[in-house]
Ligand SMILES: C[S@@+](CC[C@H](N)C(=O)[O-])C[C@H]1O[C@@H](n2cnc3c(N)ncnc32)[C@H](O)[C@@H]1O
């Protein structure tokens with residue numbers, strides 16, 4: 001259930017004539033493409049926070065060319081969503097992961113991202129899900145225990161809020177870049193698994209860790225899209241075709257608390 005984001009309100013939001021309305025009269029327009037912007041002025045640091053339209057479009061093209069399909073399959077296998085799940089994707093971007101899972105399984109999907117271009121793209125592409133502009137590092141605008149599955153795919157890590165909005169029988173899947181992710185373009189990065197488990201330890205128990213790795217021979221346009229998607233400043237010389245590795249560490253957690261096991 002969506003709740004009003006106005007500070008100190010948090011009443012339920014109900015649909016009313018192309019708007020969402022709380023009992024105290026706070027009102028939020030539903031955009032023509034179907035998303036709702038619940039971002040409060042105090043919850044953003046810039047006028048256009050989050051991913052730019054260019055980064056969103058670049059990531060979308062990479063998804064559309066199929067490079068990330070093996071990552072989606074690995075996420076689906078580990079999280080094992082069913083038609084009964086109510087799923088939150090925190091930092092959903094253009095909605096590829098949540099929208100694809102919801103289309104496939106007919107589960108209920110709710111995506112939150114701070115970027116208007118990202119949420120707008122998600123709403124256009126996957127109208128059966130609910131898409132919300134909000135800052136997932138602050139209060140996630142849903143009532144306690146709304147979801148049975150929370151996804152965070154190379155995105156936000158708000159452990160207390162994920163815990164609050166998750167049901168006690170729910171699970172959390174966190175995907176983080178593995179050391180070899182895009183190694184050809186940015187060199188090896190550090191292994192973040194231990195630090196990420198630590199971030200969630202107070203609220204969640206680790207159930208499983210799986211590393212998924214895939215690779216593709218990319219044409220220069222796709223290499224450029226990766227650079228845009230990972231926020232790399234563009235070089236003066238155009239990129240050349242390259243073999244590129246995609247690699248994510250997937251961490252599946254159960255709702256829990258202190259005393260987590262690895
Ligand atoms: C690396 S992208 C991942 C997008 C998507 N999960 C995917 O894997 O395709 C990170 C996303 O987090 C969003 N983001 C950044 N800060 C955020 C915040 N405070 N709250 C919600 N979303 C945020 C960005 O706009 C962007 O869409």
Ligand SMILES: [Zn+2]
Pocket residue numbers: 004005006009010011022023024025026
């Ligand atoms: Zn309100």
